[in-house]
Every structure is written in C-alpha cells, then in structure tokens.
Amino acid sequence: MQGGLDWELVAMVAGAVSAAFIVWDGALRKGERSDAVRGILEVAWPVLFIAAMGMLLKFTDFAGVLLAAGLITGAIWAYDRAMLAPKRAEADAEPAVVDMARAFFPVIVVVFLARSFWVEPFKIPSGSMKPTLLVGDFILVNKYTYGIRLPVVNRKVMDVGEVKRGDVVVFRYPVDPSLDYIKRVVGLPGDVVAYNGRQISINGTPVPFQQTGTYADADTGYMRLPVFSEKLGEKTHAVMVVPPEPPVNLAGVRQFPSRNNCEYNDSGFTCRVPAGHYFVMGDNRDQSLDSRYWGFVPDDHLKGRAFLVWMNFGDFKRIGNGIQ
Numbered sequence: 001m002q003g004g005l006d007w008e009l010v011a012m013v014a015g016a017v018s019a020a021f022i023v024w025d026g027a028l029r030k031g032e033r034s035d036a037v038r039g040i041l042e043v044a045w046p047v048l049f050i051a052a053m054g055m056l057l058k059f060t061d062f063a064g065v066l067l068a069a070g071l072i073t074g075a076i077w078a079y080d081r082a083m084l085a086p087k088r089a090e091a092d093a094e095p096a097v098v099d100m101a102r103a104f105f106p107v108i109v110v111v112f113l114a115r116s117f118w119v120e121p122f123k124i125p126s127g128s129m130k131p132t133l134l135v136g137d138f139i140l141v142n143k144y145t146y147g148i149r150l151p152v153v154n155r156k157v158m159d160v161g162e163v164k165r166g167d168v169v170v171f172r173y174p175v176d177p178s179l180d181y182i183k184r185v186v187g188l189p190g191d192v193v194a195y196n197g198r199q200i201s202i203n204g205t206p207v208p209f210q211q212t213g214t215y216a217d218a219d220t221g222y223m224r225l226p227v228f229s230e231k232l233g234e235k236t237h238a239v240m241v242v243p244p245e246p247p248v249n250l251a252g253v254r255q256f257p258s259r260n261n262c263e264y265n266d267s268g269f270t271c272r273v274p275a276g277h278y279f280v281m282g283d284n285r286d287q288s289l290d291s292r293y294w295g296f297v298p299d300d301h302l303k304g305r306a307f308l309v310w311m312n313f314g315d316f317k318r319i320g321n322g323i324q
Contacts, residue, residue, distance in 0.1 A: 008054075015051025018044035041096040049073075049100060061178060063151045066112040073108060076101035116151035117143055120304065122170055122180065128282035128289065129182060131215045131227060131238050132168070137318060138311040139182075141170045141304040154300055163188065163278060163302070165202070166235030168323050171280075172301040174256070175294050182306060183290050186232060187271070187279030195248070195292070196268040198241055198285060200230070207232060215240050237283065237324045245286035249293075256295030271296075278302075 021044045025037065033041075049069075056065050080098040088094075094102075115121075124137040133139065143149075148158040154172070163169070163185055173179040186200060187193035194201040199209045208231040214224035230239050247268045262271040269292060273279045277296035282288025291297070312318040 011051045011054050014047050015055070018048040018051070022048065038093065038096070042099065045097045045100045046104075049104070060152075063112070063116060066108060066115075067152055070105065070108045070112055073101040073105040077105050112151070115143070117148065119143060120170075121310070122182065122306070124182065127219055128284050128287060129168070129184075130217075130284040130287075131240050132184075132283045132323065133182070133306075133309070134312065134315070134318065135219075136312050136314045137309045139306050139323065140308045140310050141306050143304040145305040146302055156300065163299075164233050164235070166232035166237065168306040169278075169280070169297075170303045170306055171297050172303065173294075174297060174301060175254075177301065180303065183280035183282050183288070184232070184237070185278050186281050186291075187273040189273055189275045189277060191273045191279070192270065193273065193279050194268065194270040198247055198268075200232075200281075202232075212238070235324055239283045239285055242286040247286075252289075252293050254294050258296060261296075 021040060025033070025041060029037070049072075053065050053069050056068060060068075076098060080095070080101075084095075084098075119140045120143055122139050122141055124133045124135055124139065127135055145161050146163055147156045147160045149156045165185055165188060167185045168182065169185055170180055170182045173181045187202065192203050194204075200207040209228055211226055212229045213227045215227045216222045216224045226241055226243065228239050228241065229236060231237075246266070248264060250264055250266070253264060258274045258277070261274060262269055271279060271291070274296060276299045278299070279291045280297055281290045281292065306323045308323060309318050309321040
C-alpha cells in the first residue's frame with residue numbers, strides 16, 4: 001500500500017461538498033445571506049470549478065480543459081454583463097460565481113494562448129533520455145518551431161520550420177495519444193535508419209559515434225555505464241548504453257502501422273521511415289521504449305521542440321541548461 005494523499009479523491013470530495021453547499025444556498029436557504037455564507041460561497045464556487053475541470057482531464061487533455069474553462073468562465077462573465085448587471089441594484093453584491101468567472105477568465109485565456117502557441121512546460125517522468133535529460137527536470141517546449149497548430153484538434157495551419165535530425169521533441173504517443181512522450185528524432189520521412197552494434201546509420205552512412213566517458217547515478221546502482229558522443233545532422237549530443245542489454249529486445253516489438261518497413265534481427269534493425277512520419281529514439285539507448293518497439297511518429301502528433309531545463313528541485317545546477 002502506497003502512502004500519501006489520493007488527490008483525485010480529495011478533489012471529488014471537495015467538489016461534492018462545494019456543490020452541496022451551493023445547491024443548499026440556491027434552493028433551501030431561507031432569509032438573507034450572512035457574511036459567513038457569502039464567504040463560504042466565494043470559496044465553494046472556485047473549488048467546484050477546479051474540481052470539475054480536474055475531472056474533465058479524464059476525458060481530454062489539458063488544452064481541452066483550458067478551452068472548456070475559458071468558454072465557461074467567459075460565458076458566465078459575458079451573460080452577467082449583458083443581462084444581469086444592468087438590472088442589479090448598486091447596493092447588491094455581485095454573485096460569487098460571477099466574481100469567480102471574472103477573476104479566472106483572463107488568466108485562463110493567457111495561459112491557454114501561451115501554452116498553445118508559444119511555450120509549454122513538461123516534467124521528465126523517466127530516465128529514457130539520460131544523460132541529456134534527468135528524472136525531475138522541468139523543461140520548456142517551443143510550440144511554434146515546426147508550425148502553428150490549432151490547439152485541441154492539433155491541426156497545422158501554418159508551416160514555420162522543419163523537423164531536423166537530432167531535435168529533441170515532445171509528441172503524443174501513437175499508441176495512446178493522451179500521453180506525451182519525449183525522444184530524439186533519428187530518422188526523417190524517407191530515411192532508411194539502421195541500428196547495428198549500437199551505432200546508427202542513416203541512408204547507409206554511419207553516424208559519428210565515439211566513447212567520451214561514463215555515467216552513474218542511484219538508478220544504475222552507481223554502476224559506471226559507457227557514454228558516447230553522437231552526431232545527428234548538425235547536433236552533437238551524449239547517449240548512454242547498458243552493455244549487457246541487447247540493441248533491441250525482439251520480444252518487445254509490437255505490431256504497428258508500416259511495420260513491414262522494418263526488419264529486425266539479433267544485432268539490431270533497419271527501418272524505412274514512411275512519408276509524414278519520424279523515427280525517434282531515447283538517448284538512454286538500452287532503456288528506452290521508442291520507435292524500435294511501437295513504430296513511427298506521425299507529423300500531426302508533434303507538439304514541439306524541447307529547448308530548456310527551467311527547473312529541477314533535486315539539482316539546481318541543471319536550471320538554465322539548454323537541450324542539445
């Protein structure tokens with residue numbers, strides 16, 4: 001049994017209590033509102049709203065929740081200004097739900113626009129990108145590097161730049177688009193990517209790859225693992241390997257769209273990247289669930305290019321590190 005609070009349950013209970021109080025106030029309360037009741041309502045409405053938006057995350061992504069929140073608070077605020085406020089006496093207090101909507105709406109709009117078209121924060125949840133990115137890194141992702149996309153529907157409406165080999169990208173996981181993954185782009189549309197003896201070849205040309213040192217941390221039991229310098233396109237970055245592991249675990253390879261573009265054997269694989277797709281791999285080459293196992297990333301699944309570590313509460317020295 002794991003310790004800690006079940007925050008989903010806490011949110012549900014808080015939302016239910018707030019809803020019950022709001023219903024009581026609207027349907028069952030008798031007499032004028034006291035200052036205490038007004039104060040509770042000023043808390044109950046935001047709590048109910050936040051709890052409802054949190055539950056909505058079960059059915060859509062955060063962008064969808066922000067869009068819904070903006071539409072709801074904007075509609076409440078606009079309806080009050082157009083229909084209710086002109087009829088309200090100057091001495092009458094503004095309803096708590098309207099006060100909440102007026103306070104939340106501009107903040108929600110700014111956050112929605114910023115994370116949809118400018119930058120979006122992510123937290124690194126696993127070690128698949130070691131040694132480039134560590135568990136606990138909070139990173140920023142440039143949302144317009146590869147084009148302007150409509151939020152929620154993820155449809156590109158304007159080309160801005162092209163994906164390059166070596167870019168570290170955040171994308172919607174093809175197996176479950178509700179999840180976001182981060183990997184490095186190895187193959188572009190039309191490329192033939194080969195991986196043998198832990199060295200990548202692109203269209204028959206081996207990618208420069210040489211050992212530069214070792215890496216160790218608590219997750220590896222402080223066992224020193226080889227680190228290599230690898231150059232994909234114009235980008236040079238570090239990759240880590242675990243010598244006892246095979247280049248690809250054949251038992252873990254799924255059936256995926258365009259699976260017949262790939263050939264696997266005990267020493268590695270060869271894949272031709274289909275049009276409109278990308279082949280991605282983690283920098284922690286032997287401990288990464290990536291295109292080797294679940295296939296190619298469609299262009300419309302890309303969310304942006306990772307470019308900066310802005311926080312790591314376990315290691316402040318990582319703050320401000322650029323992502324190569």
